[in-house]
Amino acid sequence: MSVQREEACAALLRRARAIVDEQGTGDAALHQVKDLLVELANSGRTLFPEVDFAMPDAQGRNHILALEDGDGMGLYLTIGLPGKEAAPHDHGIWCVNAAISGREVHKFYRRTDDGSRDGFATVEEIDQVTVAPGQGMAMADHAIHATMVTGDEPAIGLALYGYALARFPSVVWFHPDLSSVRAGASRRAEAVQ
Numbered sequence: 001m002s003v004q005r006e007e008a009c010a011a012l013l014r015r016a017r018a019i020v021d022e023q024g025t026g027d028a029a030l031h032q033v034k035d036l037l038v039e040l041a042n043s044g045r046t047l048f049p050e051v052d053f054a055m056p057d058a059q060g061r062n063h064i065l066a067l068e069d070g071d072g073m074g075l076y077l078t079i080g081l082p083g084k085e086a087a088p089h090d091h092g093i094w095c096v097n098a099a100i101s102g103r104e105v106h107k108f109y110r111r112t113d114d115g116s117r118d119g120f121a122t123v124e125e126i127d128q129v130t131v132a133p134g135q136g137m138a139m140a141d142h143a144i145h146a147t148m149v150t151g152d153e154p155a156i157g158l159a160l161y162g163y164a165l166a167r168f169p170s171v172v173w174f175h176p177d178l179s180s181v182r183a184g185a186s187r188r189a190e191a192v193q
């Protein structure tokens with residue numbers, strides 16, 4: 001990895017950590033972190049040349065850029081091929097995205113049932129953001145989003161998560177048409193104690 005990229009990614013983690021430690025992970029703080037990530041993504045091809053990051057065989061893939069020590073944040077370069085989509089889901093942990101190139105539409109949802117019936121959930125769409133160069137997105141710990149890469153070029157971007165993907169909480173998937181919900185396995189057991 002280029003020294004400049006390594007330094008820029010480490011600096012991003014330090015600045016994001018300072019914001020989160022001082023202000024928590026509310027909307028205002030995550031908005032600031034998002035702005036930092038958009039700034040880093042704007043370095044685009046100079047810091048993140050395509051030749052350094054293998055494309056996915058299908059759908060998408062993530063490349064680790066920088067990880068905090070211990071049970072900290074993870075910074076990734078993400079690649080989604082045109083047409084890649086993900087159903088509405090809740091990561092359980094906050095996330096901030098910024099685009100280097102391409103476009104990904106994020107639809108945000110609100111759960112509308114009371115969670116009292118196992119496997120049942122209803123959601124309604126409440127917002128939409130297109131992540132494209134200069135335009136990022138931030139989502140809180142239990143926000144629900146669905147994603148789709150639009151246009152005919154891959155969506156290449158940066159993603160910062162409150163935990164590394166290897167130590168992710170259970171991701172909860174919603175199926176609006178079936179009013180169903182299912183939770184994936186948590187990887188928090190692998191978190192550094």
Ligand SMILES: [Fe+2]
Nearest residue numbers: 086089091145
């Ligand atoms: Fe997601």
